[in-house]
Amino acid sequence: MKLEKQYYEITSQEKVKKLGQYFTPLSIAHFMSSWIMECSPKSILDPAVGNGVFLKDIDCENIECLGYEIDSDILNFFKENKRFNYKVLIQDYLQSEWDLKFDAIICNPPYNRFQMIDDRKQILDNFSQKLNFKISGYTNQYILFLLKSIYQLNDNGRLAYIIPNEFLNSGYGNKVKKYLIDNKLLYAIINFDSNINVFENALTTACIILIKKEIHKDVEFINITSEEEFNILSNNFFSSDIQRKRVNYNDLNYKEKWGQYFDHSEQLNYKNLVKFSKFAKAMRGIATGDNSYFVFNESKRREMNLNIRSFFPCITRAIDVTTPILSFETFQKLREKDKNIYVFDGTLYKDKNNEKYIKMGENRNVHKKYLTSHRSPWYSMEKKDPAPILINVFSRNRLKVIRNLANIKNLTCYHGIFILQNYDHLIDVLFCYLLTSVGQDILYLNRRQYGGGLDKFEPNDINNSMCLDFDLLTDEDICNIRKLYDKLVLSESSDLIINELESIFIKYLL
Numbered sequence: 343m344k345l346e347k348q349y350y351e352i353t354s355q356e357k358v359k360k361l362g363q364y365f366t367p368l369s370i371a372h373f374m375s376s377w378i379m380e381c382s383p384k385s386i387l388d389p390a391v392g393n394g395v396f397l398k399d400i401d402c403e404n405i406e407c408l409g410y411e412i413d414s415d416i417l418n419f420f421k422e423n424k425r426f427n428y429k430v431l432i433q434d435y436l437q438s439e440w441d442l443k444f445d446a447i448i449c450n451p452p453y454n455r456f457q458m459i460d461d462r463k464q465i466l467d468n469f470s471q472k473l474n475f476k477i478s479g480y481t482n483q484y485i486l487f488l489l490k491s492i493y494q495l496n497d498n499g500r501l502a503y504i505i506p507n508e509f510l511n512s513g514y515g516n517k518v519k520k521y522l523i524d525n526k527l528l529y530a531i532i533n534f535d536s537n538i539n540v541f542e543n544a545l546t547t548a549c550i551i552l553i554k555k556e557i558h559k560d561v562e563f564i565n566i567t568s569e570e571e572f573n574i575l576s577n578n579f580f581s582s583d584i585q586r587k588r589v590n591y592n593d594l595n596y597k598e599k600w601g602q603y604f605d606h607s608e609q610l611n612y613k614n615l616v617k618f619s620k621f622a623k624a625m626r627g628i629a630t631g632d633n634s635y636f637v638f639n640e641s642k643r644r645e646m647n648l649n650i651r652s653f654f655p656c657i658t659r660a661i662d663v664t665t666p667i668l669s670f671e672t673f674q675k676l677r678e679k680d681k682n683i684y685v686f687d688g689t690l691y692k693d694k695n696n697e698k699y700i701k702m703g704e705n706r707n708v709h710k711k712y713l714t715s716h717r718s719p720w721y722s723m724e725k726k727d728p729a730p731i732l733i734n735v736f737s738r739n740r741l742k743v744i745r746n747l748a749n750i751k752n753l754t755c756y757h758g759i760f761i762l763q764n765y766d767h768l769i770d771v772l773f774c775y776l777l778t779s780v781g782q783d784i785l786y787l788n789r790r791q792y793g794g795g796l797d798k799f800e801p802n803d804i805n806n807s808m809c810l811d812f813d814l815l816t817d818e819d820i821c822n823i824r825k826l827y828d829k830l831v832l833s834e835s836s837d838l839i840i841n842e843l844e845s846i847f848i849k850y851l852l
């Protein structure tokens with residue numbers, strides 16, 4: 343940022359302060375511009391251009407780019423030294439045209455108080471009229487910039503703003519928070535922890551607001567505590583190595599302080615929690631190395647003329663099990679529906695057809711695949727016991743938890759939960775707990791997040807997550823849980839029973 347240093351040398355401190363001429367660090371500007379570019383915009387707006395850092399690397403020959411800058415001096419300084427290949431209007435953005443719309447908007451607005459601005463009353467009146475709510479004279483300028491930009495954003499467009507984070511916790515932020523909730527626009531807020539000084543020459547807090555103009559179910563609150571963490575986020579927005587919390591719009595209240603969502607320690611508001619590994623161990627399912635070769639349904643088995651003794655029964659796809667109880671009857675139904683429920687293991691049985699099938703695998707080079715080439719013989723299968731409880735690896739909002747009463751093995755679509763020997767008697771209690779929303783919420787704190795609201799658990803994410811200390815349950819409650827479990831096994835619908843179970847567990851957690 344050599345040029346920026348030169349700019350500060352020739353410009354009065356007073357002016358820099360009055361116009362809020364503080365520059366976004368390159369790494370942050372790059373992150374923000376990459377994020378807006380993901381929606382392949384045809385038009386982009388930067389309402390406070392300054393040194394033009396945001397649109398610097400964007401191909402403005404093929405995208406309509408427009409900027410606003412109130413100060414011609416700063417523009418001329420950076421124009422002389424850099425090429426601005428897009429139109430910048432020398433104008434007050436707050437008084438500019440409202441009806442121009444853009445696919446993407448990116449901005450680091452001035453942060454100074456609005457009371458210092460001329461034409462204040464006229465601007466506020468205009469804002470209140472356009473937005474249909476009254477705006478207080480104490481509103482900071484950056485809020486006005488943000489509100490106007492949201493108004494100018496096209497449907498399905500993206501907006502990235504870097505602004506101070508105070509509005510999240512103070513009264514003057516309520517209007518904008520309400521606006522964001524009502525319209526369900528907010529996609530994520532990335533907060534920079536107070537120990538990070540984002541701007542070289544200005545002591546201010548900072549957060550990045552990401553808006554996608556489409557309906558969302560929840561908002562992601564991400565807390566960055568070091569430069570290194572920001573680099574991780576820039577490389578992988580969904581990285582689980584960063585403190586993040588997803589809050590459903592229905593749970594967001596504009597009158598509450600949103601700063602709470604960045605405090606990781608507050609996420610564990612429950613008591614009597616211990617590590618999951620105190621009671622049970624999660625282990626991944628069987629990996630065949632080539633499902634198209636090893637996995638069978640009844641028709642394929644008959645077609646290949648293979649003896650049933652060459653197979654073991656197995657759950658091979660997560661969607662095949664739809665109820666919390668996997669009984670012999672449910673498994674039988676999967677067989678009747680000709681689902682893929684057999685896994686071939688060439689060592690279980692020997693006959694001519696079996697040998698022919700193994701030969702066929704070799705002709706297809708199945709034995710040269712990564713996993714098969716590490717097994718001896720290649721057509722044998724991993725020896726794993728059936729797990730009493732199954733949990734699906736990928737989920738959306740809710741985990742699928744299955745009590746495996748049919749004693750069937752599973753492929754990697756599910757993780758197996760094995761209870762430790764001295765807690766054998768609590769297997770059904772653990773299962774019931776994992777079915778409840780509160781049990782899942784606590785477990786979810788350890789999930790890894792993928793795109794499109796997809797969550798993933800590795801076995802160790804489960805082992806290292808927290809759960810209720812079942813040692814505290816009274817004999818009476820254990821007895822009640824068991825009765826509800828028995829009802830669950832017999833019943834068609836489980837929601838009411840799960841609610842009753844939750845009311846028992848919650849007594850210990852709150």
Ligand SMILES: C[S@@+](CC[C@H](N)C(=O)[O-])C[C@H]1O[C@@H](n2cnc3c(N)ncnc32)[C@H](O)[C@@H]1O
Pocket residue numbers: 361362363364365366389390391392393394395396410411412413416433434435436449450451452453
């Ligand atoms: C915080 S700087 C951002 C500069 C650059 N975009 C960046 O991120 O490094 C804000 C810029 O907005 C300009 N500015 C201040 N008030 C403005 C207004 N009402 N309309 C347009 N630009 C304004 C300032 O002169 C300054 O260059």
